[in-house]
Amino acid sequence: MNVRNVFRGFCVAVTAVLGLTVMAPSSMASPSDTAKLTAAGFDVETLKPGWSLVGDELWWDNGAVRQTIEPSAEAAGCPAGYVCFFSGPDLTGYGIAFATKGKFIFLPEYQMVGSTSWNDQMSSWINATGFDARWYFNVSTPNTIRCMDGSHGVSGKEHLPAADDNQASALYIYTRTTVCS
Numbered sequence: 001m002n003v004r005n006v007f008r009g010f011c012v013a014v015t016a017v018l019g020l021t022v023m024a025p026s027s028m029a030s031p032s033d034t035a036k037l038t039a040a041g042f043d044v045e046t047l048k049p050g051w052s053l054v055g056d057e058l059w060w061d062n063g064a065v066r067q068t069i070e071p072s073a074e075a076a077g078c079p080a081g082y083v084c085f086f087s088g089p090d091l092t093g094y095g096i097a098f099a100t101k102g103k104f105i106f107l108p109e110y111q112m113v114g115s116t117s118w119n120d121q122m123s124s125w126i127n128a129t130g131f132d133a134r135w136y137f138n139v140s141t142p143n144t145i146r147c148m149d150g151s152h153g154v155s156g157k158e159h160l161p162a163a164d165d166n167q168a169s170a171l172y173i174y175t176r177t178t179v180c181s
């Protein structure tokens with residue numbers, strides 16, 4: 001059992017003894033996690049619920065969503081099985097990675113340091129899922145959509161057309177390889 005689990009157990013025990021309202025998952029993060037995120041510039045109180053800090057990444061849903069907490073000036077990679085968005089061109093800046101297929105993922109739900117959220121921030125991407133995916137200009141339909149072809153393995157774009165730069169608001173990862181072709 002790691003330190004965080006020990007702390008969570010402690011919180012649950014205290015909650016039970018005092019009869020308090022059950023604490024939200026994010027409020028059960030360790031004080032050191034909260035301090036680390038605050039130091040990196042995150043407003044922990046407004047993070048999407050359910051986060052945990054794993055190394056230098058913010059995770060949700062056991063790692064189905066992973067976000068870097070420091071920007072990178074170097075071109076970054078993307079783990080197999082994920083679509084990765086980067087805030088800067090050439091796969092630089094902050095990165096956020098998504099693995100969940102078959103449902104809309106809304107970028108305004110994820111905080112990015114220096115802006116309100118990941119909405120309208122994406123400037124380069126990698127699709128390492130092996131499946132097709134799409135990103136959307138808005139969170140409502142109908143939208144302008146752009147395909148991220150995964151039918152030939154890993155694909156990506158380091159330089160978006162000016163009209164597409166900082167426009168992504170939603171993402172959908174398919175379980176097929178024929179959506180883009």
Ligand SMILES: [Ca+2]
Nearest residue numbers: 087121122123
């Ligand atoms: Ca950007």
